[in-house]
Amino acid sequence: MKIGVCLKQVPATDTRIRINADATAILTDDVKFEINPYDEYALEEALRLKQAGKATEVITFTVGGADAEARIRDGLARGADRAVRIDDPALAGSDGLGLARVLAAALKAEGVGLVFAGRQSVDGDSSTVPAMIAELMGASQVSWVDKFEVEGDAFTAQRAAGGGMREVVTGKLPVVASCDKGLNTPRYATLPGILKAKSKKIGVMSVAELGVDAGSVGAGAALVTFTNMGPPPERPAGRILSGDTASAVSELVRLLRDEAKVI
């Protein structure tokens, strides 16, 4: 069985945000990119299943420009066998559904039986692409897993449910699982891994090569658009409660009760 891993590059989590002139997106010229942290769990889980003999090949899938290749190479250095990068001018301005369309087409074309994605991209923080891919592939899905096992064509997973409860779920492959923190501890690339990755293949695919209608992706097909991007409202200046600890604490309780009315 082949395992597909959705791997996206995102601005490093400590990036300072600068917003573009039409307030629709951030400026990315001097931003440092990383593998989306949740996609690291996704890749790790795939690599572990391959090591356990449950998969023949681990392939990463990325929608992104040539500048994403450094992150894709990192994935190959960690142990992925090869990579598919989907890149096409027609994709500019795609919403989540547009991205899911091409990812689903690419995953299907490779015949993967199991897909791991991240819980959410830490740029848009949407958490929508994996379930959309599952629907478009006709696969089942399981969201935000922190434990995953596969046996033959069946899987068992654990995930957070409402009210702080956790659920154990089972289902059949093919499945798209979105991975949460706690699933595993991602490995780093080793030097031999980095050397080996140099000869691994990154296949670049266009929308037409995937058999996707260019009119169903990109800005023209986007059902969701972002406007009016701005900084969060300033928090009013806070107050440091001075004096000895005992008086600061009783002042705090008074403020929480009488001023803020939160207790």
Next chain:
Amino acid sequence: MSNEILVFCEFEGGAPRKTALELLQRAVALGAGPVSALVIGNADSSALGANGAHKVYQVSAPALASYSTGAYTKAFAAALAASGAGTLIASASSIARDALPRLAARLGAGLGVECTELRNAGGRIVGRRPVYAGKALVDVNIQSPVAIFTLRPNSYPVGPAPGGSASVVLVDAGITEADVDVKVVGTLAPDSTAVDLTEAERIVSGGRSLKSKEQFDAVVRPLAAALGATAGASRAAVDAGYAGHGEQVGQTGKVVNPSLYIALGISGAIQHLAGMRTSRVIVAVNKDPEAPIFQFATYGIVGDLFEVAPMLQAELARG
């Protein structure tokens, strides 16, 4: 599509969750169209009318007794079709996060998730939500005939029920066991009886400075219990094993939105702030007066948490 707004109402222990009332009341306040409720399962939906729903669309079937993506997605689709509503809103719960993107892909409907604001822009509903872990906010505009939004819990206050009643429309979605694609075979109890972090009204979090699981349990949890709060933690505390993975607050943990957030010995790294910066009141206790968390705190105490937390607990007990 009509201008009707369909509000997905979740139940717990036979009663609507607080998030359901928050959504209904907000939907009514939008004034963008009649508000109806969607109930999946066989809960008693009579309380929803009093909170502003004029109609309840109820989809029930034995196969909906516990959550599954397949059966629920079908239920959502059937209710949207039966009501003809142009807008579906739901709380950003685990059900909504799982089922609604799948529904959106099935229907070709635009989906705006994790909103902290919903407003009426000339009859059209527009969301506003944090992106980049709350470092920016953005308007979410939906172009499709059916628009779906999710709203983060505690985005709007819940007022007293305005009163009223709703008629119940039973929707037959033809759901059978065959629609249960991924089956729940077990439920694991939460680590504590406290409210889920993402819905909690009050949170007390501890950081690396707690130094051990024993001290975390002896200092953070009792203070949380005294406040009727849920315990949370920084990633440093979680990685060190002082608290559970599910208790991490931040960019790669839970995003919380309580009215009170108390940070004990947490420096206020940008990834931690990402998870809690929208809290209404933030209290920071840190021995370093330069700790970045103080720039976000409503009230701060510069001091040793091992001294402050027990004192605070005692002061609360005094009433």
